[in-house]
Amino acid sequence: MFPEPWIERAWRAVPRAAFLPEVVWVVDGPTYRPLHRGREPERWAQLVDDPGQAVVTQVDDGAPDAAGGDVPTSSVSAPNAVVDMLAELALQPGQRVLEIGTGSGFNAALLAARVGADRVTTLEIDAALASGARRALLEAGYGGVTALEADGERGWAPGAPYDRIVATASVASVPWAWVEQTGPGGLILAPFRTAFCSHGLVRLVVSDQGTASGRFVGATTFMSVRGQRARPRIDAVFSAESWDASRRSRSAVDVDLLGTPHAEFAVGMRMADVAHWAQDGAHWWCGPDSWAFAAGDGTTYQWGPRDLADETAAALDWWDRAGRPELFEFGLTVSEHGHRAWAGDPERGWALGVG
Structure with missing residues (x-):
């Protein structure tokens, strides 16, 4: 399960259960219903331990009705997805990391276990989630992480430049602020979606010229950042x-x-x-x-x-x-003027109509 030794060490050092709220949400027919740890401890524990299971921690932006929730709006990602993304980041101790989408704070703690808590900044647009994540990080021993209530699409310029920017919510358009705030040679890792099909993880390298380019390295689906849900x-x-x-x-x-x-x-x-x-x-x-x-x-x-x-x-x-190229042969180049998609050869791309 663990592609690198440091990921296994971090995983064993950071208790996933400590970042899950007492109430999570599970599918029940057409809706999501609350699952209380105190009332269904075995079911709650099964969700924590399942390597392929994401745990929904918020529905309907925190305002479900009495009948339940309709749309999941925050989760603790499935362990295998978390591990895969950590491996793609190629993190080194001491690097500066900006995370977009704090959620529970669990992923920020894993990042901190590798690079140091004072080297991690994480942004969460939802006030209640940001507050809960700060509390969980502090209690787990990672209070040095800078956890802010902020719109992640804007990045966080005061902490730039970053060596890595990682998003835990999908985008249909890579914000230019992310490219501007990543140093030359740095990486941007983000779930990327189109209106047609939502399942690609893109890994971009920022050049000396200030553009970012790279291939899709996985098939993954995440919830969208709030500003790009439409x-x-x-x-x-x-x-x-x-x-x-x-x-x-x-x-x-x-x-x-x-x-x-x-x-x-x-x-x-x-x-x-x-x-x-x-x-x-x-x-x-x-x-x-x-x-x-x-x-x-x-x-x-x-x-x-x-x-x-x-x-x-x-x-x-x-x-x-074109020879039926697979997802992993496609790539994306982001510049100040827009996005270009390509398959195989970055020089033979096309403008990507994104919103």
């Missing part, structure tokens, strides 16, 4: 009138191929601002100003200035002609 909404563009005015054709999309993970990721990198989902054998697409629907029999309806089903077919064709 995605295209079908109810913003679809209506009975737009259905009547839609263009009808036969779908050219190979939906079986689209359902494979690497193909879906590739199409997402070509159509980053378009959401896609399957529904009862049919498929929907939704962009900022267009939508498309492919019925199970292949009949396709498209509306708006873009033909989203046709764009998907073209993206799949590009992926096939």
